[in-house]
Amino acid sequence: MPQQRSRPEPRTGRKTADGTSAPSAGDHRDSRSAGKPFRPIKTRRIFEEICDAIRDKLVSGELKAGDRLPSERELSEMLDVSRTALREAIRSLEIAGIVEMRKGSRGGAFITRSGAGQVTRTFRDMLDFGHVSLATLLEARLMVMDAVVRAACERAKLADIERLSRNVAETVELTRQGRYEERTLKAVEFSTLLANSTGNQVMSAILEAMASVIRRFVLIAGPPAHDPVIASRLRLIEQIKAKDTKGACETMRSYLIKLNEHLLNTEKVRLRGDARRRARAPA
Template sequence: MAGSNEVDRALTRKTTTVATTPARARKPSARRLPAKTAEPVAKDRSQPRFAPIRTKRVFEEICEQVRREMAAGSLRPGDKLPAERELAAKLGVSRAAVREALRSLEIAGVVGLHKGARGGAFILKGDPDLVTRSIRDMFHLGRISLDNLTEARTLVMQLAMQLACERIRPTTVAALEKNVDRLTTLPVSGKASERVAISAEFYRLISQATDNTVMQVIIEALTDIVLQQVEESNIEFFPNLIAHRRRLVEYIATRQVDEAKREMTEHLQRLRRHLMRAERTAAENKTVRALAEEASQ
């Protein structure tokens, strides 16, 4: 029993020693800590930009619905819209709102309004003159400079020369030659408006020769505005204009693309210089008049 008691006392002393050993004296545990997961790196990106919400006016929503139906093919040129009363009932809006929407669509060239027993609102084919008016308005308001306008026309006409040479038809060549012949009948000191009218037809024929509707609209829009400046500036008749036109028609007819581009570019750059000079002269004269009026007061 004595030996057993000594063993018990020894175990008791060992247990007490372990229990009372300070924590700092204990051997650190070899337990592996879980690996830390790398936090995702935030990507650089701009913050969302929220714009104020603006409630559309009723007539604007009506216009958008008409345009959506056109885009979907439900409305085509020549189709008649429902009568004003019927359209108002379908949309759940007032007749005044429908009337305002139709006027807006008419101004935009989307619909044509006809009076009478067979009248109403009809979908139009689209008016290319709207492009001309829009560019002309921006030009007159100073949003588009004469320099930019003439530069753009030169670039467009270079592409037009390439398309015209590739797609020209004998009937168009004949029409261009006839146009140049008409130009030869005009006196050198004739009215600028007559030369402008013949030139407008000449460029219209070239635009048609491209066989590209978008090009036709752009060419005729830019040409119309530039020729208006030619008429207002009263630029003198270019002595070599007829020879230039004859060479150009020949190059197009024989599909000489590079020569046609060069001929057209040289002519338009010469015209550009004349127009820029006329613009500077007009600005200087305006300044002189303003100073004279100020001095006289």
């Protein structure tokens, strides 16, 4: 009867100095996969499906900028979802800048007229979370504005020029009345109108978002001692009408450099004051 051969033990790897087996490549693979770095995929939540349904209506053209969504009760019945899920979806779309909520008897959820909402939130988060400084944001606006002014000199139509002129006239009147906050908002709107005159929606969204974030610093800083905004913009409008690209770019750059200095100096003073107050606060 032939002698039965013993079955070889599984190979576990090379021998170490003390005679034990070193782990094999397979052992390493097993230990890596044991950590389970991925979580199981779950079904999508209802509010995400609602968001997609509204986005699909936008993509298809059934919903357009300025349209009002049906009331909460009507929309929840149409979609066969709870009002809680619907509110969560509307809030998500509002954060994304797709809808805006308006109060009053004619209020409700409206499709935004601008695509700048999500860009604005991104810029604001970058600034608030310390990923960028105010100086970096102002420098970026200086660069973007140069491109906007160049495009405006080439593309602005008579209707665009009239809107810019009307904005400056309204700014002058608000200044005369001493309504500084409204005057500041009107002056900030000039940037958006200028960007719109280029006919490039991406440029408009970027500049509108930048202006929206910078606006709070403008309100805190107040006007500089000798505010050149009115004279500067009247000159800029004439240069755009004349298609004087070089002159228009120089006018805008000169104005923004002075404004940036004013905003940065004010912000430094504010931060120093905050630091002193924290130092004096009891531990």
